[in-house]
Amino acid sequence: MTQLSSQTLQRTVELLSSWPGVGRRTALRYVLYLMRQPPEYLKSLAEALGRLPEEVQTCQLCGNYADAPLCTLCQNAKRSQQKIICVVEDIPALLAIENTGSFQGLYHVLGGCIAPGEGIGPEQLRVRELLDRVKQEGIQEVILAFSPTPEGDTTAFYLHKRLQEFPLRISTLARGIGFGNELEYTDDLTLARSILQRIPYSPMQG
Amino acid sequence: MTQLSSQTLQRTVELLSSWPGVGRRTALRYVLYLMRQPPEYLKSLAEALGRLPEEVQTCQLCGNYADAPLCTLCQNAKRSQQKIICVVEDIPALLAIENTGSFQGLYHVLGGCIAPGEGIGPEQLRVRELLDRVKQEGIQEVILAFSPTPEGDTTAFYLHKRLQEFPLRISTLARGIGFGNELEYTDDLTLARSILQRIPYSPMQG
Numbered sequence: 289m290t291q292l293s294s295q296t297l298q299r300t301v302e303l304l305s306s307w308p309g310v311g312r313r314t315a316l317r318y319v320l321y322l323m324r325q326p327p328e329y330l331k332s333l334a335e336a337l338g339r340l341p342e343e344v345q346t347c348q349l350c351g352n353y354a355d356a357p358l359c360t361l362c363q364n365a366k367r368s369q370q371k372i373i374c375v376v377e378d379i380p381a382l383l384a385i386e387n388t389g390s391f392q393g394l395y396h397v398l399g400g401c402i403a404p405g406e407g408i409g410p411e412q413l414r415v416r417e418l419l420d421r422v423k424q425e426g427i428q429e430v431i432l433a434f435s436p437t438p439e440g441d442t443t444a445f446y447l448h449k450r451l452q453e454f455p456l457r458i459s460t461l462a463r464g465i466g467f468g469n470e471l472e473y474t475d476d477l478t479l480a481r482s483i484l485q486r487i488p489y490s491p492m493q494g
Numbered sequence: 495m496t497q498l499s500s501q502t503l504q505r506t507v508e509l510l511s512s513w514p515g516v517g518r519r520t521a522l523r524y525v526l527y528l529m530r531q532p533p534e535y536l537k538s539l540a541e542a543l544g545r546l547p548e549e550v551q552t553c554q555l556c557g558n559y560a561d562a563p564l565c566t567l568c569q570n571a572k573r574s575q576q577k578i579i580c581v582v583e584d585i586p587a588l589l590a591i592e593n594t595g596s597f598q599g600l601y602h603v604l605g606g607c608i609a610p611g612e613g614i615g616p617e618q619l620r621v622r623e624l625l626d627r628v629k630q631e632g633i634q635e636v637i638l639a640f641s642p643t644p645e646g647d648t649t650a651f652y653l654h655k656r657l658q659e660f661p662l663r664i665s666t667l668a669r670g671i672g673f674g675n676e677l678e679y680t681d682d683l684t685l686a687r688s689i690l691q692r693i694p695y696s697p698m699q700g
Binding site for chain 2: 290292293294299308317318321327329333334335337339340343359
């Protein structure tokens with residue numbers, strides 16, 4: 289790919305080329321599209337991007353993205369299952385489940401999965417915060433909603449053990465998700481079914 | 495797709511959703527990627543986008559994007575075919591040709607094709623500028639490099655007529671079967687043309 293005739297454009301193409309699934313050709317296509325937009329659009333976009341690091345916070349309760357100390361999900365008293373926490377690995381997983389519209393409880397973003405090989409143990413994750421919430425909020429059910437991967441299984445197994453001391457139901461997503469599939473990219477129907485038909489957690493099941 | 499828990503994120507997703515080939519799901523994927531980047535990256539990106547309307551100019555000669563009154567292609571005295579102008583519909587077409595590395599002449603971006611139905615006539619395009627360049631720069635060949643569409647053909651036909659008064663060669667892109675194309679699936683028109691305009695076989699040519 290040759291250099292563009294404008295360094296400003298070239299630099300923008302390079303910045304966009306690092307996006308997931310975006311190569312230089314797609315980045316160029318985006319930049320050519322941007323050049324055809326009114327200056328106001330570009331100003332709005334630049335402002336929105338510049339504000340992301342400053343304005344977007346982490347919800348103090350669940351770990352989701354938020355504009356305030358609490359995210360809109362944790363603030364929403366209309367959600368009907370306030371005593372159920374769905375534990376997820378990360379925010380994309382949360383969004384995937386929320387997008388099915390099949391869950392009316394709360395979430396807890398763990399911030400990853402246990403992966404001893406990468407030096408990620410329970411201390412690196414928001415496990416302490418989960419146990420505190422379970423205790424303080426009188427949670428009746430915890431759904432362990434991890435991807436069916438070795439790390440996800442390990443994490444569910446660990447949390448299951450830690451949650452034994454509480455009088456609550458521990459469930460997991462119904463099988464139906466193919467092995468090795470990422471939660472984030474699972475189709476809505478399968479995901480909706482797997483949360484509606486969640487089953488009691490059993491350490492043997494994997 | 496549900497609303498995100500942060501309006502700043504939601505707004506960014508909406509701004510990205512208008513990009514070519516980008517739906518809300520891809521836009522969300524981009525935004526989640528952006529949230530994982532260091533703030534410096536987002537600042538750089540925001541700055542680059544904000545600068546596009548101010549800093550990127552149109553080359554006064556060829557109509558390509560430029561950082562200065564003349565683009566780097568028009569400024570480059572090392573290009574060996576300074577007396578040949580390749581006329582293209584728009585900048586993406588220019589970039590596609592330039593990207594082949596097979597042309598060492600100058601370009602002229604017409605700014606569209608003649609389309610009477612849409613109210614686009616020669617006056618709306620950079621035709622006058624092309625004729626001036628041909629005259630002033632002593633151009634010896636003009637390549638009419640339009641897409642093989644009715645609009646492209648009309649525009650080429652019109653320019654051909656207007657260029658008759660100058661002592662120069664007028665050429666167009668070779669039409670035929672593309673590399674890797676199956677003969678069986680090539681359309682009749684292309685196939686007919688490629689047999690009528692057949693060229694001497696050369697073992698080296700591939």
